Amino acid sequence: MRRRSRARAGWLLSAPALLVLLVGAVGPLLVVLLYSFLTRGDYGGVRLPFSLEGWFRVFLRRDIFDGTVSLNTDHLSIFWRSIWLSLTTTLVTFVLGLPTAWFIATRPERSRPLWLFLITIPFWTNLLIRTFAILEVIRNEGLINTVLMRLGLISAPIQILFTDWATLIGMTYVYLPFMVLPLYAAIDRFDRRLLEAGYDLYADRWRVLRRVILPLIRPGIVAGCILVFIPALGAYVTPRVLGGGTNMMIGNFIELQFGQGRNWPLGSALAVTLLIAVMGALLLYLRATTPKGGHDG
Amino acid sequence: MRALDGVTLAIGRGEFFTLLGPSGCGKTTLLRCIAGFETPDSGRILLDGRDITQDPPHRRRVNTVFQSYALFPPSDRRPDIAFGLEMLGRPRAEVQERVARMLALVQLEALADRRPEALSGGQQQRVALARALAPQPAVLLLDEPLSALDRKLRREMQSELKRLQTETGITFVFVTHDQEEALAMSDRVGVMAEGRLLQVGTPRDIYDRPATRFVADFIGETNFLPAMAGDGLVRLRSGEVVAASPLAGPVTVAIRPEQIRLVPAEEEGVLAATLEGATYLGTDSLLRLRLRDGSSVIARLPSVPGTDAAPPPGSLVGLRPVPGAVQVLAE
Numbered sequence: 001m002r003r004r005s006r007a008r009a010g011w012l013l014s015a016p017a018l019l020v021l022l023v024g025a026v027g028p029l030l031v032v033l034l035y036s037f038l039t040r041g042d043y044g045g046v047r048l049p050f051s052l053e054g055w056f057r058v059f060l061r062r063d064i065f066d067g068t069v070s071l072n073t074d075h076l077s078i079f080w081r082s083i084w085l086s087l088t089t090t091l092v093t094f095v096l097g098l099p100t101a102w103f104i105a106t107r108p109e110r111s112r113p114l115w116l117f118l119i120t121i122p123f124w125t126n127l128l129i130r131t132f133a134i135l136e137v138i139r140n141e142g143l144i145n146t147v148l149m150r151l152g153l154i155s156a157p158i159q160i161l162f163t164d165w166a167t168l169i170g171m172t173y174v175y176l177p178f179m180v181l182p183l184y185a186a187i188d189r190f191d192r193r194l195l196e197a198g199y200d201l202y203a204d205r206w207r208v209l210r211r212v213i214l215p216l217i218r219p220g221i222v223a224g225c226i227l228v229f230i231p232a233l234g235a236y237v238t239p240r241v242l243g244g245g246t247n248m249m250i251g252n253f254i255e256l257q258f259g260q261g262r263n264w265p266l267g268s269a270l271a272v273t274l275l276i277a278v279m280g281a282l283l284l285y286l287r288a289t290t291p292k293g294g295h296d297g
Numbered sequence: 298m299r300a301l302d303g304v305t306l307a308i309g310r311g312e313f314f315t316l317l318g319p320s321g322c323g324k325t326t327l328l329r330c331i332a333g334f335e336t337p338d339s340g341r342i343l344l345d346g347r348d349i350t351q352d353p354p355h356r357r358r359v360n361t362v363f364q365s366y367a368l369f370p371p372s373d374r375r376p377d378i379a380f381g382l383e384m385l386g387r388p389r390a391e392v393q394e395r396v397a398r399m400l401a402l403v404q405l406e407a408l409a410d411r412r413p414e415a416l417s418g419g420q421q422q423r424v425a426l427a428r429a430l431a432p433q434p435a436v437l438l439l440d441e442p443l444s445a446l447d448r449k450l451r452r453e454m455q456s457e458l459k460r461l462q463t464e465t466g467i468t469f470v471f472v473t474h475d476q477e478e479a480l481a482m483s484d485r486v487g488v489m490a491e492g493r494l495l496q497v498g499t500p501r502d503i504y505d506r507p508a509t510r511f512v513a514d515f516i517g518e519t520n521f522l523p524a525m526a527g528d529g530l531v532r533l534r535s536g537e538v539v540a541a542s543p544l545a546g547p548v549t550v551a552i553r554p555e556q557i558r559l560v561p562a563e564e565e566g567v568l569a570a571t572l573e574g575a576t577y578l579g580t581d582s583l584l585r586l587r588l589r590d591g592s593s594v595i596a597r598l599p600s601v602p603g604t605d606a607a608p609p610p611g612s613l614v615g616l617r618p619v620p621g622a623v624q625v626l627a628e
Contacts, residue, residue, distance in 0.1 A: 191365075191367070193363060193365055193367045194367050194369060196332075196334055196354070196361075196363070196367065197361075197363060197367035197368075197369070198369075198380075199333075199334075199353065199354040199355050200332060200354050200355070200359075200360055200361045200429075201355075201360065201380045201381035201384055201428070201429075201432065202355045202381055202384035202385050202432065203355055203380075203384045204353075204355050207384060211380070211384075212369060215369075215370075216369070216370060
């Protein structure tokens with residue numbers, strides 16, 4: 001009796017949050033899903049009848065003249081660039097983030113909050129502003145090129161802006177904290193006495209890293225990679241500002257369909273495709289972090 | 298203060314050597330120097346005649362059993378025990394064969410693949426031992442490995458360790474603050490305090506002939522009596538002669554409680570004392586006595602069935618230390 005009333009109280013208490021989730025997350029998703037199966041309107045928007053045209057055009061194209069169906073290489077190259085850039089961003093943030101996280105975790109207890117604060121400072125500034133700051137650093141008349149030219153190391157500015165490199169630099173900068181924080185949490189929990197056990201058992205530094213540290217902080221590595229890879233895959237501002245108009249990622253491409261492209265069903269289908277890709281990555285994450293059924297069950 | 302100060306020590310091949318001392322005495326630091334985790338500011342460490350002072354830990358044929366065991370959670374599903382052998386680049390077949398041998402040696406055949414959290418304290422201990430023994434080090438270092446175990450298990454592991462050491466013939470350097478442990482297992486014991494090595498000897502040496510008051514006090518129970526030496530004799534403040542000694546001046550006399558016999562007060566050459574109280578402890582009784590010079594003495598008398606070892610409180614009795622029981626320590 002008491003248990004049942006307690007359960008009811010639990011539902012009542014969580015009702016506002018559930019309502020927000022329903023209206024704010026599930027609802028729009030269903031709308032997007034529905035739109036992806038409708039016909040495009042002439043001036044944006046959607047109309048009946050139901051159609052698979054939006055989905056068809058995610059990966060395929062039909063020749064205007066003879067109607068032959070082929071893979072849409074433009075779309076594929078955008079997907080490919082998104083995945084490639086996101087994976088590279090994840091890798092670069094990991095390579096930069098691991099030593100950073102290790103450094104912070106090995107500081108004295110008292111100074112660690114300060115280092116963590118420094119890592120989170122970028123969160124206090126608007127993403128757009130930070131992205132324009134990066135633009136200022138890498139543009140042809142920007143900081144890097146000016147310094148390199150003054151030093152006489154280069155004679156003409158290096159074109160970084162409006163290339164994939166610019167997007168990569170921008171995303172690495174933006175997502176680095178998302179890698180450092182989970183790595184830090186994992187390293188903080190890591191029993192450093194195990195390092196000595198590793199050295200004691202004839203492992204040099206490199207093998208201690210590979211055989212002792214990395215396996216033990218794997219949950220943190222996986223969490224960091226997911227936290228970087230997923231938002232990077234859907235990044236919009238950074239590739240828009242730094243990559244320029246031609247180096248689009250999926251996020252920009254979806255926006256294009258709802259804006260100039262006036263193809264809402266295609267945009268919706270692309271959005272759902274992105275969602276599925278993200279869900280796939282998350283499933284991999286769960287698979288990697290859930291302990292496999294050990295001998296002890 | 299220095300963690301280690303002027304320590305000179307030679308440990309023989311195949312010896313079970315124990316470093317004994319209170320916490321903070323430098324025994325663990327000395328162990329870490331041998332393992333390579335610390336580098337001494339000065340001095341040298343030789344292994345089989347070769348200077349290893351500057352060698353990193355992974356180049357030393359020395360393995361450690363850590364106080365916390367420091368077992369690797371087997372996230373890659375390879376048993377801890379194979380780790381050292383794999384790092385040494387031994388062939389797969391040899392690794393597997395040695396791991397099986399090690400598991401048999403520590404009697405853990407059935408538990409090869411369990412995760413450390415699923416192992417009991419005693420089992421973790423055995424895995425840690427097997428892991429450190431598997432690469433056949435020249436020296437095995439053990440840093441208070443039994444301190445986390447309960448009393449009964451600790452006793453078991455003590456004889457287990459002694460057996461392992463005899464079977465493998467590996468030199469063991471064992472660190473503990475538990476004197477009973479040290480006496481029970483060791484071929485030789487080094488007693489440390491404040492970074493210095495106070496005395497090195499067999500357990501019997503250390504117990505029967507402690508070099509300093511600290512050693513006598515730290516190992517076992519001891520009565521300390523102020524005395525004066527001169528003319529080849531040692532006299533208590535009451536004037537009673539208790540020993541012969543070439544020393545002169547104020548000294549301390551040390552007598553173990555169980556090495557005192559209770560005799561009638563009238564006997565020749567005994568220490569006169571008044572019995573103040575007695576506590577029956579089962580195997581023996583603890584008697585609190587006061588000497589004529591006012592100093593108090595504890596005596597431990599074995600229990601005899603049906604009779605009271607102690608006369609009634611207030612009785613005048615004679616104390617006779619057994620031959621060799623009286624140790625004279627310079628102040």
